[in-house]
Amino acid sequence: MAEQMTGAEIVIQALKDNGVEHIFGYPGGAVLPIYDALFQTEGIEHILVRHEQGATHAAEGYARSTGKCGLVLVTSGPGATNAVTGLTDALLDSVPLVCITGQVPTSLIGSDAFQECDTVGITRNCTKHNYLVKDVNDLARVLHEAFYVATTGRPGPVVVDIPKDVQFALGNYKKSANGATQHASYRPQTEGDSAAIEAAVDLMLKAEKPVFYTGGGVVNSGPEACEHLRELAALTGFPVTSTLMGLGAFPANNNQWLGMLGMHGTYEANLAMHDCDLMINIGARFDDRITGRIDGFSPNSMKIHVDIDPSSINKNITVDIPIVGDCASVLEEMVRVWRTKTNTSREDALKPWWKQIEDWRSVKSLSFKNSDTVIKPQYAVQRLYEAVKDRDVYITTEVGQHQMWAAQHFHFNEPKRWMTSGGLGTMGYGLPAAVGVQVAHRDALVIDIAGEASVQMTMQEMSTAVQYGLPIKIFILNNEYMGMVRQWQELLHGGRYSQSYSESLPDFVKLAEAYGGKGIRCSDPKELDDAIAEMIDSDLPVIFDCVVDKVENCFPMIPSGKAHNEIILPDTADIGSIIDDKGKVLV
Amino acid sequence: MNAKFQPTGSAYFIVPDTQNPEQHILSVIVDNEPGILARIAGLFSGRGYNIDSLTVSETEHEKHLSRITIAVTATPKMHMQIRMQLDRLVPVHRVLDLTAEGNGLERELALVKVAGKGENRVETLRLAEAFRAQVVDATTDSFVFEITGKSSKIEQFITLMQPLGLVEVVRTGRTAISRGPEGM
Ligand SMILES: Cc1ncc(C[n+]2csc(CCOP(=O)(O)OP(=O)(O)O)c2C)c(N)n1
Ligand SMILES: [Mg+2]
Numbered sequence: 025m026a027e028q029m030t031g032a033e034i035v036i037q038a039l040k041d042n043g044v045e046h047i048f049g050y051p052g053g054a055v056l057p058i059y060d061a062l063f064q065t066e067g068i069e070h071i072l073v074r075h076e077q078g079a080t081h082a083a084e085g086y087a088r089s090t091g092k093c094g095l096v097l098v099t100s101g102p103g104a105t106n107a108v109t110g111l112t113d114a115l116l117d118s119v120p121l122v123c124i125t126g127q128v129p130t131s132l133i134g135s136d137a138f139q140e141c142d143t144v145g146i147t148r149n150c151t152k153h154n155y156l157v158k159d160v161n162d163l164a165r166v167l168h169e170a171f172y173v174a175t176t177g178r179p180g181p182v183v184v185d186i187p188k189d190v191q192f193a194l195g196n197y198k199k200s201a202n203g204a205t206q207h208a209s210y211r212p213q214t215e216g217d218s219a220a221i222e223a224a225v226d227l228m229l230k231a232e233k234p235v236f237y238t239g240g241g242v243v244n245s246g247p248e249a250c251e252h253l254r255e256l257a258a259l260t261g262f263p264v265t266s267t268l269m270g271l272g273a274f275p276a277n278n279n280q281w282l283g284m285l286g287m288h289g290t291y292e293a294n295l296a297m298h299d300c301d302l303m304i305n306i307g308a309r310f311d312d313r314i315t316g317r318i319d320g321f322s323p324n325s326m327k328i329h330v331d332i333d334p335s336s337i338n339k340n341i342t343v344d345i346p347i348v349g350d351c352a353s354v355l356e357e358m359v360r361v362w363r364t365k366t367n368t369s370r371e372d373a374l375k376p377w378w379k380q381i382e383d384w385r386s387v388k389s390l391s392f393k394n395s396d397t398v399i400k401p402q403y404a405v406q407r408l409y410e411a412v413k414d415r416d417v418y419i420t421t422e423v424g425q426h427q428m429w430a431a432q433h434f435h436f437n438e439p440k441r442w443m444t445s446g447g448l449g450t451m452g453y454g455l456p457a458a459v460g461v462q463v464a465h466r467d468a469l470v471i472d473i474a475g476e477a478s479v480q481m482t483m484q485e486m487s488t489a490v491q492y493g494l495p496i497k498i499f500i501l502n503n504e505y506m507g508m509v510r511q512w513q514e515l516l517h518g519g520r521y522s523q524s525y526s527e528s529l530p531d532f533v534k535l536a537e538a539y540g541g542k543g544i545r546c547s548d549p550k551e552l553d554d555a556i557a558e559m560i561d562s563d564l565p566v567i568f569d570c571v572v573d574k575v576e577n578c579f580p581m582i583p584s585g586k587a588h589n590e591i592i593l594p595d596t597a598d599i600g601s602i603i604d605d606k607g608k609v610l611v
Numbered sequence: 612m613n614a615k616f617q618p619t620g621s622a623y624f625i626v627p628d629t630q631n632p633e634q635h636i637l638s639v640i641v642d643n644e645p646g647i648l649a650r651i652a653g654l655f656s657g658r659g660y661n662i663d664s665l666t667v668s669e670t671e672h673e674k675h676l677s678r679i680t681i682a683v684t685a686t687p688k689m690h691m692q693i694r695m696q697l698d699r700l701v702p703v704h705r706v707l708d709l710t711a712e713g714n715g716l717e718r719e720l721a722l723v724k725v726a727g728k729g730e731n732r733v734e735t736l737r738l739a740e741a742f743r744a745q746v747v748d749a750t751t752d753s754f755v756f757e758i759t760g761k762s763s764k765i766e767q768f769i770t771l772m773q774p775l776g777l778v779e780v781v782r783t784g785r786t787a788i789s790r791g792p793e794g795m
């Protein structure tokens with residue numbers, strides 16, 4: 025039976041019926057009726073951010089650490105435009121969000137009314153889908169559909185723009201009878217084609233130099249996908265590497281793990297990708313940070329690609345066996361088919377390949393020259409990892425060198441523990457994302473591994489953390505530079521450091537205290553462990569100003585436009601042990 | 612450090628597409644909802660695909676379905692990608708590449724205004740007849756012709772009208788359907 029209520033009440037009811045427990049938002053004129061309905065509601069906690077971009081990233085952190093849909097509520101005009109960065113970020117990293125935006129009354133749309141903007145126009149290309157609801161009787165259906173679209177298939181952000189008069193109007197509320205799954209035109213394909221899966225397994229059974237190249241799709245697909253990946257890796261004995269987005273889907277402490285691949289990935293991961301005879305891409309999208317030079321990308325391999333989004337397949341790299349489907353079901357099927365075809369280990373056949381990989385590993389491409397006078401950023405991440413690895417810990421990052429060092433030197437054995445802005449590379453992501461993660465996991469240790477430049481982009485969310493008693497730890501690798509920019513300028517622009525110095529930095533300790541949090545500074549490697557312990561022990565949000573080497577570069581690095589085997593190694597790499605002469609020439 | 616010796620100028624490496632571009636006609640069935648055209652057009656402009664022509668109209672009123680015909684020039688690989696990207700849009704029901712299917716039948720309609728007197732006027736009418744163009748408006752010194760057919764035929768007609776006093780042309784753009792008993 026349909027129930028009569030106001031549009032605003034319909035919104036709240038639909039949120040409840042779709043399992044929403046937390047909203048990240050900011051009020052304003054065009055959403056006041058919804059805030060009013062929220063005021064009279066129990067069971068939904070609203071987190072008041074300090075900037076709408078913060079709300080979107082917080083919702084992303086919340087969604088990625090829980091697997092649930094994040095909910096953002098903002099006003100019209102500037103509220104909506106401020107949310108655009110986070111929506112785009114969520115689109116590129118496939119994060120399920122529903123973002124409700126207020127709009128001026130329907131009669132004023134198009135009149136340049138106060139705080140009017142064309143929200144659906146502006147967000148059309150940065151959302152998976154968006155809606156303007158002009159009739160209150162469409163509202164419930166649209167909201168249920170929004171959750172369905174956001175969370176199914178390849179997840180993504182959905183905007184629902186609701187004019188103020190629709191929020192006031194009386195209309196019918198209908199529960200979603202799970203009928204949304206009968207959508208007329210939107211029907212994501214989740215089951216992989218069984219003939220293709222069979223063909224893929226046949227290739228896997230013959231491969232001598234295989235590699236699993238896994239991505240964020242495995243994490244997005246859920247815990248079962250990660251389980252099946254582990255199972256398949258154990259069965260096959262194949263090495264596994266992953267993109268930045270996929271870290272944690274396969275345990276870093278497993279011997280088959282090669283580390284991350286891509287621009288700043290390990291030597292062994294990138295060379296395995298380059299030299300393999302069979303590449304099995306599970307839920308990754310051949311992004312340009314991964315492939316490097318397309319025409320030099322893994323020239324001699326057969327390629328299998330599993331992706332829930334058909335448009336990801338054959339977009340950048342042409343593959344031999346495309347499989348459209350959800351990672352969990354395809355992996356499960358691969359395991360089953362493998363078992364029906366063999367019960368003997370392929371250990372012997374893979375021996376030469378593993379020997380080769382061990383040689384690459386022995387290069388120690390993540391090594392660096394430590395110092396006892398200045399904190400090396402890699403060392404800082406390593407010490408942080410050692411200090412917290414046995415805890416219930418979640419890591420977010422900003423964007424830059426620190427992000428890559430975090431990916432390289434912090435190790436993840438479980439999915440959904442690592443939240444970073446991969447596709448869009450949004451500086452300012454990490455702090456609000458940490459807020460969102462901590463909202464979902466109150467007792468966990470949530471750390472934003474940050475850069476001093478990025479963190480200033482959304483620093484105001486420190487105030488949100490203090491307000492809600494969210495003891496996030498902001499661990500700033502402070503190199504006084506936009507380090508990643510500086511590194512590129514050093515390597516590619518003749519050392520002309522145009523605008524990349526972090527001038528006039530605030531005193532981060534005082535800043536933390538000004539917000540009501542705790543500030544810690546450390547610049548001596550010998551004091552680092554104690555300082556980290558102090559940070560972990562604090563019940564407050566902490567800003568940790570970790571003063572690190574200003575000019576450390578992040579290696580390995582595949583310069584843009586180069587192939588995987590043109591990787592630049594750190595000075596410390598043990599290239600003497602690379603037996604392959606070809607490799608020697610290249611480093 | 613060896614890094615200095617491996618400079619590269621760009622953050623991205625663009626591999627030139629070596630395939631030759633060709634024109635395809637796509638038929639797209641969509642929900643006829645506000646903004647749908649902007650959604651399709653925005654996809655094309657946002658991803659850098661070239662639309663040569665686009666026609667749209669509601670074709671199934673009870674279901675509020677529209678059919679969009681898009682002529683687009685791209686390499687074969689891009690055509691595949693364009694189809695996938697269109698298919699990904701939530702209100703898109705079906706995408707069919709009529710050119711790839713090889714059984715497309717296409718037509719375009721144009722209204723062509725020609726002004727002139729005397730000999731030119733006679734010649735204009737004679738050519739119009741040869742092209743099966745209908746006179747839909749006439750004054751003592753002008754005609755408006757309606758002509759339908761393949762775009763190349765319309766193109767040709769317009770070229771012939773040029774020296775005879777062509778004033779202006781409007782064209783619907785190409786619309787297409789598959790041959791045979793099957794629908795989309
Ligand atoms: C919003 C935004 N603007 C600009 C950039 C380009 N950018 C990438 S990394 C970087 C420097 C980041 O500096 P910092 O946060 O100090 O990190 P570091 O590299 O020093 O570790 C910049 C400016 C970006 N990624 N995002
Ligand atoms: Mg920095």
